[in-house]
Amino acid sequence: MTAKVALATSNEGKRAELAPLLEDLDIELVLPDSNLMNEIEEPGLTFIENALIKARAVSAHTQLPAIADDSGLSVNALGGKPGIHSARYAGSPSNAARNNEKLLAALSEVPDEERKASFQCVLVYLRQSDDPVPLVGVGSWAGEILREPRGTQGFGYDPLFFVPGLNRTAAELSTVEKNGISHRARAAEQLLKKLKDDFR
Amino acid sequence: MTAKVALATSNEGKRAELAPLLEDLDIELVLPDSNLMNEIEEPGLTFIENALIKARAVSAHTQLPAIADDSGLSVNALGGKPGIHSARYAGSPSNAARNNEKLLAALSEVPDEERKASFQCVLVYLRQSDDPVPLVGVGSWAGEILREPRGTQGFGYDPLFFVPGLNRTAAELSTVEKNGISHRARAAEQLLKKLKDDFR
Numbered sequence: 581m582t583a584k585v586a587l588a589t590s591n592e593g594k595r596a597e598l599a600p601l602l603e604d605l606d607i608e609l610v611l612p613d614s615n616l617m618n619e620i621e622e623p624g625l626t627f628i629e630n631a632l633i634k635a636r637a638v639s640a641h642t643q644l645p646a647i648a649d650d651s652g653l654s655v656n657a658l659g660g661k662p663g664i665h666s667a668r669y670a671g672s673p674s675n676a677a678r679n680n681e682k683l684l685a686a687l688s689e690v691p692d693e694e695r696k697a698s699f700q701c702v703l704v705y706l707r708q709s710d711d712p713v714p715l716v717g718v719g720s721w722a723g724e725i726l727r728e729p730r731g732t733q734g735f736g737y738d739p740l741f742f743v744p745g746l747n748r749t750a751a752e753l754s755t756v757e758k759n760g761i762s763h764r765a766r767a768a769e770q771l772l773k774k775l776k777d778d779f780r
Numbered sequence: 781m782t783a784k785v786a787l788a789t790s791n792e793g794k795r796a797e798l799a800p801l802l803e804d805l806d807i808e809l810v811l812p813d814s815n816l817m818n819e820i821e822e823p824g825l826t827f828i829e830n831a832l833i834k835a836r837a838v839s840a841h842t843q844l845p846a847i848a849d850d851s852g853l854s855v856n857a858l859g860g861k862p863g864i865h866s867a868r869y870a871g872s873p874s875n876a877a878r879n880n881e882k883l884l885a886a887l888s889e890v891p892d893e894e895r896k897a898s899f900q901c902v903l904v905y906l907r908q909s910d911d912p913v914p915l916v917g918v919g920s921w922a923g924e925i926l927r928e929p930r931g932t933q934g935f936g937y938d939p940l941f942f943v944p945g946l947n948r949t950a951a952e953l954s955t956v957e958k959n960g961i962s963h964r965a966r967a968a969e970q971l972l973k974k975l976k977d978d979f980r
Contacts, residue, residue, distance in 0.1 A: 625912065626911070628832075632828075664912045713854070714826055
């Protein structure tokens with residue numbers, strides 16, 4: 581029997597990436613109301629705590645197991661910022677264009693060789709809202725911050741995130757390409773291994 | 781240079797087990813004042829959240845990186861209890877003898893074949909108190925709950941935790957033996973792999 585699992589995100593981009601990554605499992609992803617997601621505060625100080633807060637709220641509301649993602653961009657020259665504040669870096673509600681502008685401004689004086697950054701992703705799975713032993717997958721993706729956006733795919737900081745090995749930004753990769761190497765792909769891979777014991 | 785790392789526990793048993801497990805690293809473990817540890821509340825709903833809360837408090841107080849352990853016993857017939865409440869199952873302050881008595885009472889009617897349980901351990905490492913990407917190790921250890929305590933080593937629920945493969949309880953194992961197979965050993969092994977990038 582196909583099990584229902586709630587996916588605790590209202591971010592279209594995350595949803596579009598996660599769905600194929602979780603395709604191997606015999607689960608039906610249920611999307612919670614975006615109003616619910618907007619109401620969830622994220623007071624955690626780590627990606628994993630914020631992911632757990634989101635998964636727990638959605639699991640309590642839907643009475644289903646829940647998967648949540650928390651992710652962000654960590655820029656070396658900014659001491660790891662915007663980090664857990666990536667989505668709302670330029671204020672609330674989250675706006676990718678304004679976030680990218682703020683990032684470019686913050687790095688305007690930073691020379692090319694000091695623009696290293698990484699995307700971080702934590703995925704969690706709670707069997708129920710009070711599950712004390714969540715399954716966790718983590719992943720990171722190394723790159724550099726450009727001086728202007730390139731590409732139209734992906735979401736968030738993708739147009740500024742240049743991947744030297746590919747000579748392209750994350751926004752110049754198709755979802756399939758991005759899903760081969762991204763922080764989210766690696767986190768999903770780890771989570772998937774652990775979920776397979778539960779779901780097939 | 782040997783780096784100092786605070787170990788966020790006032791539990792002698794955990795300390796005695798963790799020190800040799802972390803011996804491979806070029807770090808000096810610093811033990812915080814037990815008053816500080818007693819003051820830290822653990823409102824988290826998962827082992828990992830409670831471990832992060834402890835590590836964060838100790839890192840903020842000592843201005844050092846911090847390692848914390850959160851662990852507990854999950855009993856199948858009790859729906860996973862005492863779980864994150866293992867240390868204070870029979871009330872505060874933590875008392876192993878009273879916890880064991882309460883567990884035996886709760887399982888008095890449960891037949892032998894339904895007394896399966898597991899120890900769970902999460903170890904976290906925070907580079908600083910606001911580190912958004914902690915290193916995490918998790919481990920579990922499967923066993924069964926006896927009807928009376930056996931053995932004098934270890935701590936906590938060890939005298940009731942029977943390991944079928946060894947035909948002994950956790951309290952009948954030396955620290956060296958326990959450290960070969962326990963939940964804490966596996967979590968430490970995972971954390972160690974990740975820490976080695978930072979410390980040697």
